[in-house]
Amino acid sequence: MCAPSSYARNVEIFGEGEPADYIYKIVSGCVRAFHTFDNGRRQLVALYLAGDIFGLDARDLHTISTEATAPSMIRVIKRKALMVRGGDMAMTKHLMDLTALELRRARSHNLLLLKGAQDRVVGFLREIAQSGPSQSEIDLPMTRRDIADYLGLTIETVSRTLTRLETGEAISLPNPWRVVLRDPTALN
Amino acid sequence: MCAPSSYARNVEIFGEGEPADYIYKIVSGCVRAFHTFDNGRRQLVALYLAGDIFGLDARDLHTISTEATAPSMIRVIKRKALMVRGGDMAMTKHLMDLTALELRRARSHNLLLLKGAQDRVVGFLREIAQSGPSQSEIDLPMTRRDIADYLGLTIETVSRTLTRLETGEAISLPNPWRVVLRDPTALN
DNA sequence: CGTCACATTGAACCTCTTCAAGCGCCGTGG
């Protein structure tokens, strides 16, 4: 459709309240989707990785903001180019499936938010592992704050939980942005 | 489309894994949508009231179960009747808007789950108040367990929070299924 | 080499959960 654009770390892709004229597909990198509260706190509602499509939540105005959490390549696609007059039914149906998928993801995220801190972190790791190329070597293209805001925890709890998993021989942390799953079954 | 059917309390409307051939519109009553875990615990992902439409989350198989929390009248509509061959674009677009709305609701529910117990209960009351006819008199067509499972709390905490709101003069509880908002502004 | 952003670690506090008991309502059956 359109050549991918590149976004630097912490650069906004779209903001809450802006018209939703485009949808986005991540070629590489990572994007956070979040709400900002009055008190300055923010809550991530989703973390998108390579291959993910986002921007489908809105009817006409975006209800969330999005930023790159790491240098990213993102394909920007005009909505109107897809919903052509006369209607390509197959494409419309595909868009609806994608929205329904997004809904299921949001709900599975809900389930995660009701568990204890350890289960949340483990669930997060599984999530990221699935999206990545390797099942055992994960890299985290986001900060602890992003993870914490995504899981509804504090950065301290996330950090503590990761080190506890490491001392429990389940994972190892060569550096803060790299996780190696020692024993895939140990994440239970 | 079809005359509304009636469902008694705790009767299943559709179950996880069943084919998603229909969508549903509530005429009156209340429906819980939930996951059940291995340990028997369940988590409500949504509570639907009169006027709400549900069953849109699935591509082909339902990922959640639904039951009436109270005697309900529900209109059942065949999916195929809407997605007619050749395609009524306006209707398809409408379905997509509804799915996107559902996504936004799921996300706003996410936000609720990250707050303290009092904020969750208050948020829940506002939610129900908006769907009801009166802004100040709410009736709760579901049990404390439903509310607790919806908010990710225990029934004890829900109960305690409600009585604390009552002693704090914000609401009054003539009986367990009726809430009167004394001071709408006091819910802040 | 110093600074800044991010991550880690520790200790006190607070909220919600857990376990347990008691209450009120309503339908069933003697």
Next chain:
DNA sequence: CCACGGCGCTTGAAGAGGTTCAATGTGACG
């Protein structure tokens, strides 16, 4: 008609898990 039993709600006290506040550690970049 009244007694009983079940179900749902309320209330209390002890315990666990996360948050908060504070200090330290570490790598990247000018």
